[in-house]
Amino acid sequence: MADRAEYAARQAALLEALMRGDGYPAGFDSDRAGRAGSSLRRKRARAVRSAWPGLSAGLGPDFEARFDAFVRATGPPASDGGLVDGLAFVDWLGPGEDAGLTEPVRVELLLARAAVRRRRGADGFVRRRGAFVGAARLGDPPRLIVVIQAPGVGRRVGSVPLPRTGRPRPAAAKDGPEIDEAAG
Amino acid sequence: MTAMPSITHSLGRGVGWRPEIDGAIERAEGIGFVEVVAETIDPRRLPAGLRAARELGRAIVPHGISLSLGGADPPDPRRLRHLGAVADRVGAPVVSEHIAFVRAGGREAGHLLPVPRTAEALEILVENVGLAQRALPVPLALEHVACLVEWPGAEMDEAAFVGELIERTGALLLLDLSNLYANAHNHGYDAAAALTRFPLDRIAYVHVGGGVLRDGVYHDTHSHPVQPGVLGLVEELYAVADPPGVLLERDDDFPSEEELLAELAAIAEAADRGRGRRG
Numbered sequence: 001m002a003d004r005a006e007y008a009a010r011q012a013a014l015l016e017a018l019m020r021g022d023g024y025p026a027g028f029d030s031d032r033a034g035r036a037g038s039s040l041r042r043k044r045a046r047a048v049r050s051a052w053p054g055l056s057a058g059l060g061p062d063f064e065a066r067f068d069a070f071v072r073a074t075g076p077p078a079s080d081g082g083l084v085d086g087l088a089f090v091d092w093l094g095p096g097e098d099a100g101l102t103e104p105v106r107v108e109l110l111l112a113r114a115a116v117r118r119r120r121g122a123d124g125f126v127r128r129r130g131a132f133v134g135a136a137r138l139g140d141p142p143r144l145i146v147v148i149q150a151p152g153v154g155r156r157v158g159s160v161p162l163p164r165t166g167r168p169r170p171a172a173a174k175d176g177p178e179i180d181e182a183a184g
Numbered sequence: 185m186t187a188m189p190s191i192t193h194s195l196g197r198g199v200g201w202r203p204e205i206d207g208a209i210e211r212a213e214g215i216g217f218v219e220v221v222a223e224t225i226d227p228r229r230l231p232a233g234l235r236a237a238r239e240l241g242r243a244i245v246p247h248g249i250s251l252s253l254g255g256a257d258p259p260d261p262r263r264l265r266h267l268g269a270v271a272d273r274v275g276a277p278v279v280s281e282h283i284a285f286v287r288a289g290g291r292e293a294g295h296l297l298p299v300p301r302t303a304e305a306l307e308i309l310v311e312n313v314g315l316a317q318r319a320l321p322v323p324l325a326l327e328h329v330a331c332l333v334e335w336p337g338a339e340m341d342e343a344a345f346v347g348e349l350i351e352r353t354g355a356l357l358l359l360d361l362s363n364l365y366a367n368a369h370n371h372g373y374d375a376a377a378a379l380t381r382f383p384l385d386r387i388a389y390v391h392v393g394g395g396v397l398r399d400g401v402y403h404d405t406h407s408h409p410v411q412p413g414v415l416g417l418v419e420e421l422y423a424v425a426d427p428p429g430v431l432l433e434r435d436d437d438f439p440s441e442e443e444l445l446a447e448l449a450a451i452a453e454a455a456d457r458g459r460g461r462r463g
Contacts, residue, residue, distance in 0.1 A: 012289030
């Protein structure tokens, strides 16, 4: 009788090591495992580039190295796909212009947060089925990008012009109130 | 042992359907079937290109990438329902999935990873494949994957492992000649000799994809042209077997329509050369 729990643990250990590029289980060829792991990290990077063109453009030539470092540090994700991987990557980078949160990225971030939410009580993301209201304040020209989403209505994205105040603008988008399942 | 379902479908020449080459596929002549990644399809909103394929009388084969049949957990019933719903929607003669795991311990690989070639892994695979077969509306074909990394302690080679899995489950075989070429090159064995030891009478269809040699390692990229060595395997296969269909996979760096047609023609010519060698 196969021991599924032990089998799962061995597969999980290999997956973790491949993503982190370190700690390969006994008996694996570390050179080949290193190549296989690089290939997994590059595949995730391609999916994020495709889902977050503003983010990859914002980080420019640093994108590959930063993303590689992110995967090595965090290992395999609980949810896959370029959209959620990019969201986790942005969280890992932290806020601020230096981390690549240019205005296009703040808009991508807003749309990604409208599309998915973190799982409750577990790692990973799930598709957002409830309502969402969020906004990102952009400075050039000064405006507020607003996303409103509700079941049965769909998603509306609007831009509201703001007066030029001369005050420093916030470095990162601020989420609006989440009303999620309450309205769903 | 499960009773072997007979192979009744005939597919001919095929190409992996991707939105980026939708138009070229629709215009190409002599295409008998297309394969579509099932996870990208909402059965309630079939893309226009797939509806057009149906109108042209082409078969559509849903290709799953997320069942993780080689994983420790039984396949997720929701994923199985989705694959089955896509198969129903497109009137598929067969669906396919991989002999691989794509998640473990609640974490996603985002890629097809190999399983150990052991009796224990076979036992789990046989159970998982059986669950999938009982949930799906049409026969299931299983594809062996290309892998740079191999588990230690293999108890059999790939052809024997795949052969036993096919025999014990009654599943069909999706023979991927590029994966075979990649594994043979990277792990140092003779691809043509290994080819004849796969259960060729159980082939549902054949995959041919492009790849590239880098630092002595062959990468099965599906974003490069089909290599001569892989076309050589097409010829070898058709010299000894008559598979129901052969399909070109291209997933990235999409070629021009002319290049795509040239690749399809090269595969057909290699198959004809093989047929010509039969006694």
